[in-house]
Amino acid sequence: MNRTLYLGRKRVGIELRQFFRDRESAIFNFALPMILLVIFGSVFAEQSVGFGDVTFSQYFLAGMIASGVLYTSFQNLAIAIPMERDDGTLKRLQGLPMPKASYFLGKIGLVFVAYIAQVTVLLTVGVLFFGIDLPSSAGKWLTFAWVSVLGLLSCTLLGLAFSVVPKHGRGASAIVAPIVLVLQFTSGVFFVFNQLPTWMQTFASLFPLKWLTQAMRSVFLPDGASAIEVSGSWQLGLCAVVLVGWTIGGFILALLMFRWTPRGSS
Template identity: 60%
Template sequence: MSRADVAGAERTRPALPGTVRLAGARVGYELRAYFRERDAVVFIFAYPVIMLAIFASVFGKDDATVGPGVPFTQYFLPGMIATGVMLSSFQNIATSIAVERDQGSLKRLRGTPLPSASYFLGKVGQVLVATLLQTGLLLAAAGLLFGVDLPTSAEAWLTFSWVFVLGIAAGTLAGVAFSSVPRTSRSATAVVVPIVLVLQFISGVFFVFNDLPSWMQAIASVFPLKWLAQGMRSVFLPAGAEAFEVSGSWQHGLTAVVLVVWSVASLLVAVRTFRWLRRDES
């Protein structure tokens, strides 16, 4: 074949779809792969509902309240939403990427024309869709089965939206950054899950945050889960409930700052440390 024929073939070869279009296709692929892991999906979707049911059964008797007009179930619902976001974003992403790397999927993917941005946007889209479904299920269960009062004002749902989106961003990017820590797919769960459990215990998910020791509060305040849970409490608890917070206010501005800082810092770390190959292939 002559050089002219080669040049002509190059000109007639169809152009690859754009990054955004490929990202949309990647979201579909990621969702199909995600829902094929039925045991993991059931755990991630059912865990917040089960924990809320436990709290409702143990603490919801005899009109027990955290404070005036704040039943225990109402108080712990925001924490369950926050921990659901963390499971669907940080834990899911950190574990799944570590597995894909160890099994060689990332290596094979790196050899295709798929832009890196499309791959990561696919992960973000998968987390967003899965978290929306999970949160919708939790809110439906809270309202229908446990009698939790859901917000009725547009302002409350607007606050819910930006806290929710920033929480997903922080959790997903932190998961991408942390995915390089596990050495193998078998160690991924053992490395990631204990971190998630510890943060749940110290971040006001399982206990009233104001009742925790001050040193636990200080440690939790460094991490996004505490702020995600606090932001969600501002949505689902009455206005007077902010007096139960350590600072005496919802601290919306600081919540946004912490979640944005975690998102940016995680992105910078991920850019510098993300690996497409296993350690023994680097």
């Protein structure tokens, strides 16, 4: 067990170096939400979302933080692991005296560190340029913490499971990115959720991102803004149930589906 943790910690370090040095992954998984925040925040800076003086840039910040969960975990892993399967990384690791759990610990550590760094930058940009007020109550930060942890866990496990879908590393981003984009459009990231058609809202409710964005709004928008939610409340309890459900489902899927070797090589 000690060895698993020791090597897991070593893997976190090596994963982080590779994540930030790879230009494609650093831009696509890490910098993208900041770029989008600056663009959307600037274009819709004054646009109201239908509650008091809450602007779309504030609404969008919550959506970008929720998207950050998806970028650093699901999108990152579902693209990086097929590449690792192609370029010999996974085969090499199998030949090393490393418990397999250390590899997964390394990925989880990477996801959490990358997310924390990303949120820190997003919030800094939000406070400095878009007049976002950081929540002052401990309760809201607690919500932020458990929503982030559950979101990262479920989406990390789903990313591990989904990493078997792209056949080759090269085409992985072309498969994964559209999925993330569709979820963002339907989950209240790029549009205000209560203005979407009902069928789209129902569709989005099946997946974690809708619940992540809603919970992040409960943290970063004023309390009364729950009036513009479809149900009129933040539904944090239901959000927890959905995320725990996806965490369990993701765990089972990852357990059943994860592959160390490319398809076709027995």
